[in-house]
Amino acid sequence: xxxxxxxxxxxxxxxxxxxxxxxxxxxxxxxxxxxxxxxxxxxxxxxxxxxxxxxxxxxxxxxxxxxxxxxxxxxxxxxxxxxxxxxxxxxxxxxxxxxxxxxxxxxxxxxxxx
Amino acid sequence: xxxxxxxxxxxxxxxxxxxxxxxxxxxxxxxxxxxxxxxxxxxxxxxxxxxxxxxxxxxxxxxxxxxxxxxxxxxxxxxxxxxxxxxxxxxxxxxxxxxxxxxxxxxxx
Numbered sequence: 001x002x003x004x005x006x007x008x009x010x011x012x013x014x015x016x017x018x019x020x021x022x023x024x025x026x027x028x029x030x031x032x033x034x035x036x037x038x039x040x041x042x043x044x045x046x047x048x049x050x051x052x053x054x055x056x057x058x059x060x061x062x063x064x065x066x067x068x069x070x071x072x073x074x075x076x077x078x079x080x081x082x083x084x085x086x087x088x089x090x091x092x093x094x095x096x097x098x099x100x101x102x103x104x105x106x107x108x109x110x111x112x113x114x
Numbered sequence: 115x116x117x118x119x120x121x122x123x124x125x126x127x128x129x130x131x132x133x134x135x136x137x138x139x140x141x142x143x144x145x146x147x148x149x150x151x152x153x154x155x156x157x158x159x160x161x162x163x164x165x166x167x168x169x170x171x172x173x174x175x176x177x178x179x180x181x182x183x184x185x186x187x188x189x190x191x192x193x194x195x196x197x198x199x200x201x202x203x204x205x206x207x208x209x210x211x212x213x214x215x216x217x218x219x220x221x222x223x
Contacts, residue, residue: 035213042120042202042213043202043213045211090156100145100147100211102159103147
């Protein structure tokens with residue numbers, strides 16, 4: 001079974017802090033994704049990556065950056081956390097292949113910015 | 115980016131009743147995926163539809179892809195308490211995966 005592991009289940013940080021959310025997958029997937037999930041808004045794509053050191057902006061990249069130094073690890077960075085970034089953050093991974101591939105999600109990190 | 119429109123947003127049904135959620139797009143979809151997220155859990159892939167008019171079944175779940183590939187539906191026959199959760203459709207657009215806002219299903223005992 002695919003395992004996508006997010007480093008923290010719950011995290012509390014203060015406004016202005018630099019925050020790192022880590023995600024590791026064990027299935028040698030090429031694609032990795034970061035979403036945030038908010039009530040009534042569904043899942044919104046922040047950033048994704050199709051390869052090491054490669055990144056693409058999703059629909060809501062403002063205030064975030066990402067890092068993919070190794071294939072199995074995809075980090076989401078909040079450069080200067082703000083209260084409107086309080087949310088559930090979900091990491092996902094999938095194989096690269098022609099057409100859409102099923103995404104495998106981690107358990108999520110519930111981040112609170114005070 | 116505009117999300118696929120998913121309706122209804124919420125649905126309460128009595129246990130044993132049927133349930134349907136719909137996904138609609140203004141553009142032709144190359145394919146569509148469906149996911150289920152249990153309360154407190156993460157989205158889990160259910161199925162992918164690719165062909166026009168495709169119908170796939172998983173036990174009590176029936177998935178359909180419209181003939182014009184602009185809409186899709188998920189139908190659950192005789193709901194059970196284990197069906198509780200939020201059902202999402204997801205489309206591929208511009209090399210990105212775009213999720214609908216989901217339909218939250220509540221089962222009344």
